[in-house]
Amino acid sequence: MNRERKLRQDRETMRRRILDAAKRLFVKEGFENVSMRRIATAIEYSPAAIYRYFRSKREILSVLRDEGFRRFVAGQRERSGSHSDPLERLRQSGRGYLEFARREPDYYHLMFSTDCAEVELDGDLAVNSLLSYRLFRESVQDCLDTGRFGDVDPEAAAFAFWSGVHGLANLINTGRFGVMAQAGNHEELIDRILEFTLRSARAEDTTAERGDAS
Amino acid sequence: MNRERKLRQDRETMRRRILDAAKRLFVKEGFENVSMRRIATAIEYSPAAIYRYFRSKREILSVLRDEGFRRFVAGQRERSGSHSDPLERLRQSGRGYLEFARREPDYYHLMFSTDCAEVELDGDLAVNSLLSYRLFRESVQDCLDTGRFGDVDPEAAAFAFWSGVHGLANLINTGRFGVMAQAGNHEELIDRILEFTLRSARAEDTTAERGDAS
Amino acid sequence: MNRERKLRQDRETMRRRILDAAKRLFVKEGFENVSMRRIATAIEYSPAAIYRYFRSKREILSVLRDEGFRRFVAGQRERSGSHSDPLERLRQSGRGYLEFARREPDYYHLMFSTDCAEVELDGDLAVNSLLSYRLFRESVQDCLDTGRFGDVDPEAAAFAFWSGVHGLANLINTGRFGVMAQAGNHEELIDRILEFTLRSARAEDTTAERGDAS
Amino acid sequence: MNRERKLRQDRETMRRRILDAAKRLFVKEGFENVSMRRIATAIEYSPAAIYRYFRSKREILSVLRDEGFRRFVAGQRERSGSHSDPLERLRQSGRGYLEFARREPDYYHLMFSTDCAEVELDGDLAVNSLLSYRLFRESVQDCLDTGRFGDVDPEAAAFAFWSGVHGLANLINTGRFGVMAQAGNHEELIDRILEFTLRSARAEDTTAERGDAS
DNA sequence: AATGAATGAGAGTTCATTCAT
DNA sequence: AATGAATGAACTCTCATTCAT
Numbered sequence A, B, C, D: 001m002n003r004e005r006k007l008r009q010d011r012e013t014m015r016r017r018i019l020d021a022a023k024r025l026f027v028k029e030g031f032e033n034v035s036m037r038r039i040a041t042a043i044e045y046s047p048a049a050i051y052r053y054f055r056s057k058r059e060i061l062s063v064l065r066d067e068g069f070r071r072f073v074a075g076q077r078e079r080s081g082s083h084s085d086p087l088e089r090l091r092q093s094g095r096g097y098l099e100f101a102r103r104e105p106d107y108y109h110l111m112f113s114t115d116c117a118e119v120e121l122d123g124d125l126a127v128n129s130l131l132s133y134r135l136f137r138e139s140v141q142d143c144l145d146t147g148r149f150g151d152v153d154p155e156a157a158a159f160a161f162w163s164g165v166h167g168l169a170n171l172i173n174t175g176r177f178g179v180m181a182q183a184g185n186h187e188e189l190i191d192r193i194l195e196f197t198l199r200s201a202r203a204e205d206t207t208a209e210r211g212d213a214s
Numbered sequence E: 001a002a003t004g005a006a007t008g009a010g011a012g013t014t015c016a017t018t019c020a021t
Numbered sequence F: 001a002a003t004g005a006a007t008g009a010a011c012t013c014t015c016a017t018t019c020a021t
Helices: A002-029 A036-042 A057-080 A086-103 A105-112 A114-118 A121-145 A154-173 A186-202 B002-029 B036-042 B057-080 B086-103 B105-112 B114-118 B121-145 B154-173 B186-202 C002-029 C036-042 C057-080 C086-103 C105-112 C114-118 C121-145 C154-173 C186-202 D002-029 D036-042 D057-080 D086-103 D105-112 D121-145 D154-173 D186-202
Strands: none
Touching (some): A002 A105, A057 A086, A057 A105, A057 A121, A086 A105, A086 A186, A105 A154, A121 A154, A154 A186, A154 B154, A186 B154, A186 B186, B002 B057, B002 B105, B086 B105, B086 B121, B086 B154, B086 B186, B105 B154, B154 B186, C002 C036, C002 C057, C002 C105, C057 C086, C057 C105, C057 C121, C086 C121, C105 C154, C121 C154, C154 C186, C154 D154, C154 D186, C186 D154, C186 D186, D002 D057, D002 D105, D057 D086, D057 D121, D086 D121, D086 D186, D105 D121, D105 D154, D121 D154, D154 D186
């Protein structure tokens, strides 16, 4: 028993090392530019060893995407689950999205950015994307149901929100946050940008109290 | 003279053919997945011939980016230059951005998508980014100067707009527009999304008349 | 004692399982196309375990050949030993040869087909070949000694018989029996072919009675 | 024109060198044991260069088989075409078969021996085999039509002849001719063996005159 | 006795690039 | 200007085999 458990643990440790190295390299250099040799070198193993843990280079990417997907979902659930105010849920969804993108930029990149996506765009990417959209869509619909927002197409609104946070995450993660003169607190700046985006949801509802954010 | 001009013209024609073929292939298959031989085959030339016109595969990409950059700037100038209403200028900037992304998806992809960007992130991409941001920033400032918008951080607002259109363009160009149930008119849907984004600029100004949109 | 015997028995059982699996795979897929891992998988053991029983992949082949060789010899002895009529002995030799090739196609393939033979042509193959030839040669000589056959070179005749059965066995085992239109009984067809070959031994002796060919 | 012709000639020369080297190696070492690198080394070229002339290693084998096939057919036609006596045609077919096997042992091996055959047994091998059989079958039928041979199954007879020459060729080419004590003239010995095989066709016709053989 | 882990060597194949012509 | 020929380096992946446990 003990023996078997140790083996499984070692195996898991090894998998992790491979996955972590691959994640870092895939993002930094692009999927196609990373060879199995380089992953192996990074963890000081032989290329062949990797194949004991993953059937192919492609599988490594798939597993990484899957992991990212699960973390993303968990984060979103935790964030938006407990709020009764739909607008607040929308805010939390956005924050969760951005937080994930910033805290796990590698996962985010692997999951949503186009280059790695090209490798099987119909698979994981589609699922991830659909999920993100649905999340925003629900919250928006809830807002509409409460009568706020005025006469607005919920699809358009949801997609607009998604575009906003997706674009923001992308610009941040590709280092383009620096174009702004202010060198101030990133956290706060991001929050202000998100808040500005949310204004469009409050166009007819400018008196609404903002919930305390974080 | 005549002779020389003809030679130069031929040379230019050839360059164009290479660039066009490469652009199409790079976007469709990904930079790394396109070989010089495939570009050569596409234009019915030998691989070696391409090297008479471009020093390397990488150079082709660079030139394409540069071209895209110039077109992008020209489009933006043309769009936003002539309107006196700052909000309308903002709208036109967004439309220009989106139109470029949609009319020249190849250039857009090459310029802004991260995978190809990595190859030379410090170069053109930085310049392009700065320009895009500045454009929004100026319009936003103009809006503020007219007293609309209320108490808003112009940097945050500009970056939010940029994020919105950038994210929207990205989602569209990577085929994720399809997550929406409506199969309706793309043009109109995009317009509605953009308009929704612009609402945040009119939060305190809901009576403003919308200018005629294109 | 008992214990030791059991150990030896287990060991033998294991060797058998490896040999049987290897034999089947070698023939079906070709020696080079069978990996130790596949053999191991087939018997649900680890690749490393095999090395407790055989020094190398090559050794497995060698042992298999050796086994085949012994079975072949035993079969031939049993067949041809007991008949007093030399022609009948010749017939039985041929039948034995063919029967072995058909009943143990795996061994036959491993022993005589050239591809695997190359791996060690100077060893077992030479011995097997000499034996086969000698057997025919003896029977032929006996026939000659009885005055039948007329004026014939015994070497040529023996080699001709060997060629006949060897070629027939080879064609059968490589699936080329199917070129014949008749879909009839294989057993009987083979017998008729062999009988036709034997006619050359009876050219001057057409009245000889055929022994019962079961 | 001249230029183009030279290019084509060079190309043909190169193809030949590759094919010849590959043929030799495939036979000596077995298809699976020959790497592209080894072929390349043998002709003092880079491995990549070979791919300018052949799409894959497999294609080289295919082309070689095809060539052998054409030579084989040509030889058979030339041999057996001009004789009016069916028995003589049978003799010439056998001689042609053996001559091909001995003069082009590499082609013969590639075409008919099992190891390389495994690589696509349903393709070339089947065709070659069918052809060989048909050839014998026709001649046998012609013999029967003249009333010789007595009451004999033509299929069995044809297959027996094929078996005889095929087996003989195989034994010779795998170096097993040496088991015979006589070190005498190979040519003559082979002829005698073939002649012995043909006796079975003359069982009921011992008065027939043998045509002058070669 | 048996295994999981590990590896050096090498497989077929492709690529960007160079160069003589 | 254009090309066919050629190559070194690199790719993903597999293999027979070894060894600590």
